[in-house]
Structure formats: structure tokens, C-alpha cells
């Protein structure tokens with residue numbers, strides 16, 4: 712809830728946060744449905760999600776500064792919903808073939824990306840989305856991100872484990888514990904870090 716400042720802004724911000732949250736929940740329902748996981752467990756999964764809404768400001772790079780607003784990374788989240796605000800491109804996503812592709816900044820374009828925790832939930836089937844921010848224009852860039860985290864110990868659905876896809880992760884993934892682990896261990900690359908935390 713946004714309590715400070717102008718009440719119209721607060722109202723607008725609450726509606727905006729609800730919209731981003733709805734995109735997150737729609738995605739979770741789609742994922743459950745498309746992987747044939749019992750939909751009755753989806754509500755519980757959604758109820759066990761916590762959210763962090765961040766507004767991000769990227770200063771225009773100076774003459775001699777590098778153009779990376781954010782280096783290539785995957786998020787530590789279940790799902791991230793990113794919205795580029797001031798019609799300034801910058802977000803780039805790595806495709807399966809290794810090519811980078813830019814996402815057009817437009818008020819109606821929301822980018823939904825899988826993070827590390829969704830990889831664990833899916834027993835490794837959903838790859839976290841590698842992305843970065845490039846600052847080509849000499850302008851300040853604004854974006855928002857709604858980041859979701861899982862508050863319970865992750866249960867990998869039995870529908871996603873079989874002989875071809877044996878269990879890849881120990882059933883001990885705690886999202887906040889994972890964040891503390893990485894805070895200590897400082898492992899940057901997605902696969903080594905998830906493997907070090909709960910790999911089998």
C-alpha cells in the first residue's frame with residue numbers, strides 16, 4: 712500500500728501494482744495448465760507468493776562510461792514482470808540460439824520472465840530468462856519490476872518428475888534461505904548457484 716503523498720498517485724500506484732500482480736498470477740496459472748499440473752494446487756502456490764515492487768532509475772551514461780545499465784543476469788525470483796516506462800528501449804533478452812533481442816518500450820508492453828525459483832519448481836524444465844539493460848540513449852531511463860518470491864519450502868510437482876526427467880533438486884528449496892545463501896557465497900552464474908544450493 713502506498714500511503715504517502717498525493718492520494719491520486721497512491722490510488723494510481725495501487726491499481727498499477729494490482730495489474731502487475733494479475734499478470735504474475737495469470738502467468739502462474741498458464742504455467743500450471745501447460746505443464747499439466749493439478750490446478751487445485753495453483754491457488755495455494757499463488758497464495759504462497761510474496762511480492763516486491765521496485766521502481767528503477769538508470770542515469771544516462773557519461774561520455775566514458777560503459778553502456779550496460781545492468782549486466783546479463785537471471786533473476787532470483789519465481790517470476791519477474793518488467794515494464795519500461797518512458798518509451799526508452801534498453802531491456803534485452805537472450806534467445807535460445809544465444810542472440811540478444813531488444814524489447815520495445817511501450818506503455819502496453821509488459822515483459823514476464825521466469826527466475827531461478829521457477830526453474831526449481833519445474834524440475835529444471837523452465838529455464839530462467841537471461842536478460843540485460845543497455846543504455847544507448849543519452850537519457851535517464853525508468854522501469855518497474857514486480858518480483859515474486861515463494862514463502863514456503865518448494866514442492867516440485869510429481870507430474871514433472873519421471874524416468875526421463877528424474878528429480879534434479881532436493882526438496883529443500885527455501886526462497887529466502889536461497890537469497891541468504893547467495894549473499895554469502897556470491898555465485899553469479901545461474902546454474903552453478905542453483906546446483907550449489909539444492910542440486911542432486
Ligand SMILES: O=C(O)CCC(=O)C(=O)O
Pocket residue numbers: 767781786793794795801802842844854855856
Ligand atoms: O530495468 C529493466 O528493464 C530490467 C530490470 C531488471 O532486470 C532487474 O531489476 O532485475
Ligand SMILES: [Fe+2]
Pocket residue numbers: 784785786791842
Ligand atoms: Fe533482472
